[in-house]
Amino acid sequence: MSEKLVEAIVGMREKEAVELAREALEAGRDPMEVMESCRRAVEEVGRRYEAGEYFLPELMLTGQMMAQISELAKARLSAAGAPQKRLGRVLIGTVKGDIHDIGKNVVAFMLDSNGFEVKDLGVDVPPERFVEAAREFQPQVVGMSALLTLAFDPMKETIQAFEKAGLRDQVKIMIGGAPVNEQIKEFTGADAWGRDAVEAVALAKKWVGGV
């Protein structure tokens, strides 16, 4: 199944891709495995975009396929009785100026399915919106995603906004997205950065669950 799913996504066959994912989930396939196939497919789409073989419409269609498939996977997880949301709360969003959300959604999905209560603010989230939501939701962890190098400044500004609001000591902040690394972590003042959704879950567990 997984190769067929990857091929359907990369081949831009939307209906087939969503159907394959639905069938796999209904047949009892682990939702995480389905999401891993999606991640591989998006990687390949990205490669083709960079090689000039694919253009913006293909990227947008990929985003739509990802949204549909992760909805199905999420529904499956709750039907299967995913762990109670007891580990802690994570606030997450893609920072101001950036509308990429496929990776952020994978991270939110993995946190959710690993027992965290996740509030997802979506994309292009300004610093004040992060702060406002943190006041209401009281997360222990804040996750910020960025795929554009232009979004590093907004990441830093968001962390400064937490400082100004007097909330910086109450949250651990992790950042991620393909161009993020140790240097960007230092630049923005985040507590840590994560390479992928597995690292995001490990960080959140370390900070909240003491695991």
Ligand code: B12
């Ligand atoms: C798909 C895509 C799009 C889609 C996004 C659809 C969507 N709903 O997200 C669309 C078509 C909308 C798009 C638009 C644009 N894009 Co674009 N896009 C991509 C592409 C091909 C793939 C990104 C992706 O989804 N990867 C797959 C996911 C699963 O990986 P990921 O995001 O890295 O996430 C993983 C990790 O990074 C990590 N992670 C992510 N977030 C977080 C958060 C935390 C807290 C942690 C711990 C970890 C973590 O975990 C994830 C899961 O493993 C990349 C190229 C690439 N190879 O990355 C370009 C790319 C990011 N885009 C680029 C550009 C330039 C643009 C546009 C400006 C194009 C334009 N001319 O309009 C616009 C930007 C508009 C804006 N304001 O944001 C450039 C950025 C260059 C740069 N240096 O800034 C790239 C690198 C392509 C390129 N080589 O030129 N894009």
